[in-house]
Amino acid sequence: MVSIFPSYLAPLREALLGRAISRGLLELTVHDLRAWTHDVHQAVDDSPYGGGPGMVMRPQVWGDALDDVLAGPPARLVVPTPAGRPFTQALAREFSAEERLVFACGRYEGIDQRVLDDAARRVTVDEVSIGDYVLVGGEVAVLAIVEAVVRLLPGVLGNPRSAAEDSFSDGLLEGPAYTRPEVWRGLAVPDVLRSGNHALIDRWRRDRSLERTHRRRPDLLEALPADALDRADRAL
Ligand code: 6GU
Incomplete structure (x- = not known):
């Protein structure tokens, strides 16, 4: 530079x-x-x-x-x-x-x-x-x-999934994230994330992602390719 x-x-x-x-x-x-x-x-x-x-x-x-x-x-x-x-x-x-x-x-x-x-x-x-x-x-x-x-160069991030799955890689904003403890200042982690049901967790994350993108960046939803949303997405 x-x-x-x-x-x-x-x-x-x-x-x-x-x-x-x-x-x-x-x-x-x-x-x-x-x-x-x-x-x-x-x-x-x-x-x-x-x-x-x-x-x-x-x-x-x-x-x-x-x-x-x-x-x-x-x-x-x-x-x-x-x-x-x-x-x-x-x-x-x-x-x-x-x-x-x-x-x-x-x-x-x-x-x-x-x-x-x-x-x-x-x-x-x-x-x-x-x-x-x-x-x-x-x-x-x-x-x-x-x-x-x-951060996109091979070997820079510890876990390559961090780059593959972050905001924008699917054209949507990331939803909220949580770690321990289960309840903090009276605020609980959403039950589904502790359910161990990974199909349900994926669906929940996808919904939060769509919801947040709709509220904060509607322009991103408009720009998605026609086949980017499935029926479950559109039902939201
Ligand atoms: Cl890339 N440069 C400058 N000077 N101002 C900016 C910018 C770049 N992007 C937004 N504002």
Whole structure:
């Protein structure tokens, strides 16, 4: 990844990701964009053509940085921006199958578009957004994207079913989860989960999942393929 705030990306070496790195499941290099600046002020931005507020990141600096970083093994270029297409679990799966990803973190009003147009002559460029709100820069988005991608790599999660069965893998939200004790502050765990009847438990979980998705994310239900719901689902 390339950023003017490399230390913002330090959390990538913590917890699950840190463990994946030390186990050799992935490699991660953070570059300081200012290493490619040309002037004593190490300027990375300039005012926008056409006027308007904010600053745009200059093409020369980014061009040289990406020439160097994209050299070597084939890579896909990911550019976090609120103007990107939505980053989804499906895209996380796609990214997790790539040999190498390069992240270009913009700040200010964005990177001169020609940097991405030029890079697209050589590699696949994805401008992606992590949601409908505006962050100050791409770094926090990169943390989210990398975490979503790395947990899908073989061997990273202790139990591969965690990735196979989590929210979105079937297009629905996960329902509620419970652990011991059976009653806590007067609130009981639903009886069915202690019944030992796994057909009944699966049905109950599926129903809670459908119910929650209907309430919180009706757009996800609309987007399901026609054959995704069976008769029991539709009866709910
Ligand atoms: Cl990917 N970047 C920035 N800067 N802001 C965002 C975003 C990305 N996604 C939502 N807001």
